[in-house]
Amino acid sequence: MPVIELLQYDFMRRALVAGLLVGLAAPVVGIFLVQRRLALIGDGMGHVALAGVAAGVLTGAAPVWTALVAAVGGAIAIELIRARGRTSGDIALAVLFYGGIAGGVVLISLSPTGTPANLNAYLFGAITTTSRADLVTFAVLAGVVLVTSLLLARRLFAVSNDPEYARAVGLPVLSLNLLLAVLTAVTVVVSMRVVGLLLISALMILPNAIAQLLCHSFRASLLAAVATGVVVSVAGISTSFYANTPSGGTIVLFAIGVFVLAALGAAVRDMVARRRHAAAEVHHAHEHGAGCGHDAVAHDDHVDYLHEGHRHAQHVGHYDEH
């Protein structure tokens, strides 16, 4: 078994653990971002984190921590600008995007040892260079992200689903949005060694895009996205070892492959479902109920409705022939 074989290498063990952490955390944060239609915000934070990395290289501080500070700062700034609503959130986001990259490149050039090439490892991921200390940091951060977002999942769902309603009934909307922004920033930093800052959003968004093709509830979507995230991370990292390709790109290509398969699968499933339900009109135009004009017939524990000479019985969101 290839993955087992990989475990004999220390650096691969660390790489796989890092990949597992990212595969777990990124889709959990991502589902709320997708729900809020902020799919690209992770990219913005990735760009800001780059400036943080450069600042770390320049000052000799650990790039992980300077990136974390920059990304969290950027996240809070974006969220506050969005909340004020005056200037377009779009424009604010764009400023952060460009500011992050420009700042990163300029800062790194100021460093005596640094050239923009030093940023490559962060831009595209360099998972096999993950040290034991890095891994501990990532594990703690990913753990915080996972526990916080799962504990507050219902609240984050409510606020992302209908912010106005949440505000009307007194949920702390701004605090929850800020929290989500910070969790996103932390996830970006945890992921930067695995997939790289340029591909960071892919692991937040693609597993959720896949889950949306297959699932019909938030809960199932979340579970499917996390499962997908873990599978593509581990598969991508393992493959990158054998094929000698960069881990980040490999993971993302895997995710896209799964997405295409899922899209095909969903299309086939819908076709089959349509055949099977052809008995009861698929586009059942109206909901049977008291006074709907179709005669109701009591039938054991439920009610059938006479519909053009045959019976329809209600069955979880559709009508079966009886």
Next chain:
Amino acid sequence: MTDPTPEPVIALRGVSIGYTDRAVVHDVDLVVQRGEVVAVLGANGSGKTTLVRGLLGLARILTGEVELLGRPVGARGRSRWHGARIGYVPQRHTVGGTVASTVREVVSSGRLPRLGRVGWMREADRAAVTAAIDAVDLTPWADVDIADLSGGQQRRALIARALASEPEVLIMDEPTAGVDQASQQALARSVARLVELGVTLLIVTHEVGPLAGVVTRAVVVTEGRIAYDGPLKDSMIGAPDGAHDHHVHDPAGGARRPWLRPTIGGR
């Protein structure tokens, strides 16, 4: 109701509400006591939604004071327990978006204000959610993706979400828009049940008919002002829109949009 000490649940005093700096609702005085069922009527664009959003703290209050359940509504300072006692059905026809969510999941989010800052859903909370779904006759659809429901069914899901917190005051903005006759009757029945429980209701509607039996008071909004405040009259039930009279005989059509005047005049 023979409550010896009337307790204002909603109180607006000299209130103007608007967007940016333009007032849409002008100088409104409205006090609703506990247990009242108020129908808010008025033509499209008269400011009903703005009034409701203002009193929930969702639209800007430009002048005057708003109190909800005895607490001032403003930019900030509304505590959580306060929200737990408010139910709100916004005037929007559809729910659901980019991520699948079932009716039960959406309705459960209406229960959150009851749970405090980090509390979990307990058995009683789940039961309240189930009861709320049942009250709007959506039980067979409870675990279906809400985006797969019809527009009217989605409205009913939003009503269930408001009911899920077992609110003391329930504010509904056109809850029956696009909702079929049978469901309107069902809604009227659940409103009657809520009235028995002492819930205060403020209902914006163009179809007051099914609710005529339970409505204790009608407020007609015309051009952002309260043009009538008193018992529900038969003429309001017949007309598709309670403010009919006030608009058909409006001598100055342009006055309906007073904010257009400076622009027109200035050019």
